[in-house]
Amino acid sequence: MQLFNKLFQAIDQTTSTNAKVNALVDYFHEASTGDILWSIYLLMGKSSGRVIKTALLRQAAYKLSALPTWLFEESYHIVGDLAETIALCLPPPQHTKLYTLSQTMTFLASFSALPDDEKEQTIINRWMEIPASERFLFNKLITGNFRVGVSKQLVIKALAIKYNKTANELAHRLMGNWHPHQTNLEKLILEDILSEKSFEPYPFFLAYQLEGAPEGLGDINEWYVERKFDGIRGQIIVRNEEIFIWSRGEDLLTDKFPEFHPLKHSLPHGTVLDGEILPFKEDEILPFAVMQTRIGRKLLSKKILASAPLVMICYDLLEYKGTDIRDRPLSERRKLLKQLVDGLVVNTSLMLSAPVPCSSWDEVRKAREEARAYKCEGVMLKRKNSIYETGRRRGSWWKWKVDPFTIDGVLVYGQRGHGRRANLYTDYTFAVWDNNELVPFAKAYSGLTDKEILEVDNWIKKNTIDKFGPVRTVTPTLVFELAFEGISASPRHKSGIALRFPRILRWRRDKIADQANTKQDLLKMLDSKGDK
Amino acid sequence: MLTFDNKGIYCARADLYIDPWLPVNKAIITHAHADHAHKGNKHYLCHTDTAPLLKLRLGNDISIETLNYGEQITINGISISLHPAGHIIGSSQVRLSYKDEVWVVSGDYKLQDDGLSTAFEPLKCQHFITESTFGLPIYHFPKPAIVKQELHEWIQKNNEQAVNSLLVGYSLGKAQRIIEMASALDMPIYAHGAIVNIQQQLINAGHKLYPVQYASFDLIKTLKPPYLLVLPPSAIGSPWLKKFNPYEIAFFSGWMQLRGARRRRNVARGFVLSDHADWNQLNSAVLSTNAENIYVTHGYKSIFAKWLREEHKLNAVEVETLYEDDLLMREDTDAAL
Ligand SMILES: [Zn+2]
Ligand SMILES: [Zn+2]
Numbered sequence: 080m081q082l083f084n085k086l087f088q089a090i091d092q093t094t095s096t097n098a099k100v101n102a103l104v105d106y107f108h109e110a111s112t113g114d115i116l117w118s119i120y121l122l123m124g125k126s127s128g129r130v131i132k133t134a135l136l137r138q139a140a141y142k143l144s145a146l147p148t149w150l151f152e153e154s155y156h157i158v159g160d161l162a163e164t165i166a167l168c169l170p171p172p173q174h175t176k177l178y179t180l181s182q183t184m185t186f187l188a189s190f191s192a193l194p195d196d197e198k199e200q201t202i203i204n205r206w207m208e209i210p211a212s213e214r215f216l217f218n219k220l221i222t223g224n225f226r227v228g229v230s231k232q233l234v235i236k237a238l239a240i241k242y243n244k245t246a247n248e249l250a251h252r253l254m255g256n257w258h259p260h261q262t263n264l265e266k267l268i269l270e271d272i273l274s275e276k277s278f279e280p281y282p283f284f285l286a287y288q289l290e291g292a293p294e295g296l297g298d299i300n301e302w303y304v305e306r307k308f309d310g311i312r313g314q315i316i317v318r319n320e321e322i323f324i325w326s327r328g329e330d331l332l333t334d335k336f337p338e339f340h341p342l343k344h345s346l347p348h349g350t351v352l353d354g355e356i357l358p359f360k361e362d363e364i365l366p367f368a369v370m371q372t373r374i375g376r377k378l379l380s381k382k383i384l385a386s387a388p389l390v391m392i393c394y395d396l397l398e399y400k401g402t403d404i405r406d407r408p409l410s411e412r413r414k415l416l417k418q419l420v421d422g423l424v425v426n427t428s429l430m431l432s433a434p435v436p437c438s439s440w441d442e443v444r445k446a447r448e449e450a451r452a453y454k455c456e457g458v459m460l461k462r463k464n465s466i467y468e469t470g471r472r473r474g475s476w477w478k479w480k481v482d483p484f485t486i487d488g489v490l491v492y493g494q495r496g497h498g499r500r501a502n503l504y505t506d507y508t509f510a511v512w513d514n515n516e517l518v519p520f521a522k523a524y525s526g527l528t529d530k531e532i533l534e535v536d537n538w539i540k541k542n543t544i545d546k547f548g549p550v551r552t553v554t555p556t557l558v559f560e561l562a563f564e565g566i567s568a569s570p571r572h573k574s575g576i577a578l579r580f581p582r583i584l585r586w587r588r589d590k591i592a593d594q595a596n597t598k599q600d601l602l603k604m605l606d607s608k609g610d611k
Numbered sequence: 612m613l614t615f616d617n618k619g620i621y622c623a624r625a626d627l628y629i630d631p632w633l634p635v636n637k638a639i640i641t642h643a644h645a646d647h648a649h650k651g652n653k654h655y656l657c658h659t660d661t662a663p664l665l666k667l668r669l670g671n672d673i674s675i676e677t678l679n680y681g682e683q684i685t686i687n688g689i690s691i692s693l694h695p696a697g698h699i700i701g702s703s704q705v706r707l708s709y710k711d712e713v714w715v716v717s718g719d720y721k722l723q724d725d726g727l728s729t730a731f732e733p734l735k736c737q738h739f740i741t742e743s744t745f746g747l748p749i750y751h752f753p754k755p756a757i758v759k760q761e762l763h764e765w766i767q768k769n770n771e772q773a774v775n776s777l778l779v780g781y782s783l784g785k786a787q788r789i790i791e792m793a794s795a796l797d798m799p800i801y802a803h804g805a806i807v808n809i810q811q812q813l814i815n816a817g818h819k820l821y822p823v824q825y826a827s828f829d830l831i832k833t834l835k836p837p838y839l840l841v842l843p844p845s846a847i848g849s850p851w852l853k854k855f856n857p858y859e860i861a862f863f864s865g866w867m868q869l870r871g872a873r874r875r876r877n878v879a880r881g882f883v884l885s886d887h888a889d890w891n892q893l894n895s896a897v898l899s900t901n902a903e904n905i906y907v908t909h910g911y912k913s914i915f916a917k918w919l920r921e922e923h924k925l926n927a928v929e930v931e932t933l934y935e936d937d938l939l940m941r942e943d944t945d946a947a948l
Binding site: 091095150151167502 | 747748749750751848859868869870871875877879880911914917918921922
């Protein structure tokens with residue numbers, strides 16, 4: 080694992096994309112094909128799988144580190160990462176063996192099959208024979224949590240350099256479900272055939288948030304304006320009377336979405352739709368939370384299917400009658416898409432994303448501002464003649480989300496952070512007033528500058544009125560402005576509401592606790608949004 | 612003999628404080644870091660090598676008395692002497708004895724030899740006041756020689772790509788070590804004004820240190836990459852960093868042992884180089900005193916005190932001081948020195 084560890088360190092220790100690509104290319108030159116295959120798998124964010132229960136891993140770590148449990152756990156709390164804590168607490172190895180990445184992955188596979196009572200000693204032995212510098216990486220692999228700071232696009236770029244292929248082809252080849260046990264580098268990257276991979280989605284084209292005025296985009300007549308729906312971005316693929324549904328995260332979700340299955344008979348062979356999958360009932364989009372609950376279920380009962388039926392709001396057509404049409408202009412793709420959807424005799428699951436007619440940028444502004452009334456996050460701007468590109472790009476597609484909701488809350492609890500916030504009180508709970516009582520309504524972690532974090536941390540330590548485990552109750556004094564993307568009613572929360580993506584916008588040093596918002600203010604937002 | 616009050620560590624019999632954070636009449640200063648050397652005291656007592664640094668920080672007009680290591684004075688029956696703490700140049704442990712009772716206030720210390728400050732001297736006592744900045748078993752600092760080698764490799768890699776190397780560390784203590792390590796490469800070293808001032812003050816006081824040049828923007832404009840530049844922590848994230856493009860930046864601190872701390876600092880490269888004691892050093896320092904009573908200040912004091920009680924059966928308590936918990940913050944604000 081020496082080479083892979085070297086690659087990991089190199090990527091981890093620079094922010095320069097060039098340096099990262101160079102390190103990857105170097106690695107692909109030096110490593111064996113078996114190791115390269117595994118490295119691609121891991122670098123593309125696919126998990127090695129957890130082969131040991133956390134409790135067991137901890138036991139082994141207590142034993143080998145010879146630390147009292149409480150001290151190990153205190154350390155873990157400050158480090159915030161179990162793999163790292165273990166790597167830091169273990170004694171130096173006795174003799175070092177050099178295993179390759181493939182050997183390590185083979186070890187993990189056989190390790191996972193061991194009975195629990197043999198796992199402890201096996202892992203202790205392994206820890207003691209691998210170099211100390213590789214233990215962190217090893218622990219990440221064994222817990223299935225390996226992650227490193229490269230995007231898929233960078234990995235693909237480096238592979239494209241090494242194997243002299245286009246990035247698009249490689250993106251296509253590396254999409255979807257493949258596993259090093261079932262393929263090899265030759266098949267995955269080098270071989271000249273693609274045809275049997277009929278289930279493969281196309282790489283998604285993603286938009287950046289528009290910054291600055293839309294006028295900079297030129298003539299409004301060259302643009303489509305669409306609503307930006309808040310669901311799951313997906314591709315529906317129909318080939319040979321089979322259907323595949325992929326999410327943007329490249330999860331194959333076909334089984335979770337039975338309502339689309341009839342399409343495999345009604346759509347022509349070689350159809351790929353791009354759109355937003357949403358829960359939709361009685362002519363209304365349901366809150367995103369409904370979708371989340373449904374996705375979380377292992378078994379889909381009739382009741383769930385009836386309470387959260389899904390549709391896809393289609394906005395693009397990538398393949399038409401077996402032909403890849405991504406490089407035709409959007410206007411043409413949309414025309415074909417409309418024909419296709421309108422031509423369905425029975426259609427309960429596909430809708431078209433209708434362009435919002437706008438003849439000036441001011442009308443676009445208006446459309447954006449009223450997005451929430453349509454349960455949307457904002458608008459999408461797409462150049463009418465744009466081709467369907469790969470990955471996140473600037474230029475021909477933009478998203479323009481509405482400004483978030485904001486509210487002023489009082490800091491009531493602080494909790495020590497994990498990981499990147501080791502040793503500081505950085506996890507905050509905020510409350511609003513309900514008559515004379517403060518009701519907690521949101522937790523937020525991010526949004527302050529490093530300096531502010533230190534200052535708040537210091538303040539919390541000096542103004543603690545109660546300690547409960549890792550949580551400190553503080554004198555309600557500090558006021559922060561919070562932003563969030565959505566709000567919905569939630570009987571599970573004391574405040575009666577749940578927020579989507581709450582974060583700290585700024586510290587309101589100009590306000591005292593009495594001036595924070597009230598629960599009433601929150602409920603008003605709920606009403607204005609129309610959710611029940 | 613010593614008590615902890617709202618101004619600092621107090622010796623009633625001699626009527627003096629050690630590292631007080633509020634103004635007092637007589638203050639013994641263990642070392643010239645901001646969290647230990649506060650302004651406003653009437654009289655200061657410190658090690659000879661600390662005096663010029665104290666003047667640089669607090670002004671030339673303060674009233675200072677100095678002692679060399681091992682030199683003893685007596686105040687109202689209490690014998691007081693300073694002993695090397697190995698933390699930074701001039702840093703001292705304060706030993707106070709009265710009849711059979713011996714107390715040692717260690718200030719900040721480390722057992723690793725940094726080649727600049729006088730090496731830590733273990734002292735026997737009954738009462739030992741220790742810091743606990745890195746008092747967790749996750750902290751095991753590499754040997755400085757290894758860090759030096761890694762640093763050289765990193766700089767050379769940057770040099771090959773014609774990229775500047777920006778080296779960031781606390782201006783008093785860490786910066787001098789960084790400069791000494793980097794000086795072996797025989798490249799000119801540029802530095803932030805605060806670091807130049809300290810370096811110059813130490814050279815004037817007779818320390819044999821590598822001279823650095825003030826990196827004014829006018830000078831920087833004329834330089835071709837790659838060059839070396841030493842900066843205080845406050846430089847990270849500052850908009851004028853882009854004047855040094857193209858660059859790679861590295862931060863030097865014991866905190867760099869944790870990936871999370873590195874991210875929080877927003878630097879990609881961290882070198883684990885500390886002027887504090889790591890876990891093993893803290894343990895061996897405490898045990899080598901033979902002291903029964905341990906008072907734990909700054910850092911993970913409750914954890915370290917509990918460990919000393921349970922593992923070593925010592926009478927260890929945590930002490931509230933104002934140096935506590937805010938070391939990260941101090942390091943940042945101190946760049947103004
Ligand atoms: Zn210090
Ligand atoms: Zn200190």
